[in-house]
Amino acid sequence: MPSPNLPTDEPAPGSTPRPVSARQEPRAEEAAAVIAELSEVQRHDVAVVLGSGWRPAVDRLLGGAEAGVRIPMSELPGFVPPTAEGHAGTVVSATVGRRRVLVMLGRTHAYEGHGLSHVVHPVRAACAAGAGTVVLTNAAGGLRADMSVGQPVLISDHLNLTGRSPLVGPRFVDLTDAYDPALRALCRDVDPTLAEGVYACMPGPHYETPAEIRMLRTLGADLVGMSTVHETIAARAAGARVLGVSMVTNAAAGITGEPLDHEEVLAAGAAAAGRMGGLLRDVVSAL
Incomplete structure (x- = not known):
């Protein structure tokens, strides 16, 4: 049984699950209204979520360390600031090319003890703020011998092996x-x-x-991580287009025989920051 002190996505025993729109999206609308007020931007075009190791890329993406309006996630309704190392817990509203962009410096993971409604809330809030395109980034272990540390890889599809979905009720979102x-x-x-x-x-x-x-290799996976898929499902349910980009930060367990370390993930991100930030900037500018 879940602890009463932790949020949960499960309905109470005997209750009828309500659709996401009835249970969760009003909170996203509330957060979007606060973002609009604090950023003085009524509508954003693109949301970018920067995962583990991607934080150093933000300066290249935005054109400077002080660019944009920075809002602590703690000031936004429904947001739970992340606790994982390398996740800043800040939302930045800025202009990239012709687009108004919301950049999430960090994400909340389900393994931090939160329900999936909290994990996907920033993406839902960004969609409520107008974002029709959501760019999700992450750090990933590479399962292929031809993948090198620091390499960006486009996500073509995913395997959700968590056994969970952020959607409640008969949503039947097409993920083709x-x-x-x-x-x-x-x-x-x-x-x-x-x-x-x-x-x-x-x-x-x-x-x-x-x-x-x-x-995982037998199942057809090329990359492995602990995020992204639930945000993708929530964004698609909201009608947004999704671009996923993984940064290979290490060879997956057993491939090299070396132990895995989160500091290695952050170091790989710092080393590849220029390339990653430049890639995101050029892609967003081309939208």
């Missing part, structure tokens, strides 16, 4: 093209060297075992 093919093509126009891969989401917070990595 969960990661928008046209957005991936745009990325390859910007950088023709970009590879694509299938992202597998595991619950975490521990890293995978070598046996689990062998299983």
